[in-house]
Amino acid sequence: xxxxxxxxxxxxxxxxxxxxxxxxxxxxxxxxxxxxxxxxxxxxxxxxxxxxxxxxxxxxxxxxxxxxxxxxxxxxxxxxxxxxxxxxxxxxxxxxxxxxxxxxxxxxxxxxxxxxxxxxxxxxxxxxxxxxxxxxxxxxxxxxxxxxxx
Numbered sequence: 001x002x003x004x005x006x007x008x009x010x011x012x013x014x015x016x017x018x019x020x021x022x023x024x025x026x027x028x029x030x031x032x033x034x035x036x037x038x039x040x041x042x043x044x045x046x047x048x049x050x051x052x053x054x055x056x057x058x059x060x061x062x063x064x065x066x067x068x069x070x071x072x073x074x075x076x077x078x079x080x081x082x083x084x085x086x087x088x089x090x091x092x093x094x095x096x097x098x099x100x101x102x103x104x105x106x107x108x109x110x111x112x113x114x115x116x117x118x119x120x121x122x123x124x125x126x127x128x129x130x131x132x133x134x135x136x137x138x139x140x141x142x143x144x145x146x147x148x149x150x
Contacts, residue, residue: 001014025064026055037079044118049087055125
């Protein structure tokens, strides 16, 4: 079963979909992805988070001992290779990325969005930030007040 914590942390119940609300430690998405993939040799995961810098800084600040202890191990590296991490900065970028992701069907549309196999886990990390006014300002189209065609 998947977990948000390092071993031997508490396990999540089996789930089809899961919503986590509230505070959790910075490495929780990493533990969730790695523990999920470890359960099945064919499992793949995608992690979407809007702010690469803040995500990385939070992981560095946390200094998760279990990740530090295992990040160079072959098993952890093999699990990480079956994970794709994307950093769409705005809601428009997220929508575009999600619309472009597809499983390889003999045609390579784009190397970044063509997946070998469909993921068994999709993690939308900090999704609420896509709906803040600051994030949506960059993608809003303001109507032209006075458009005259001559």
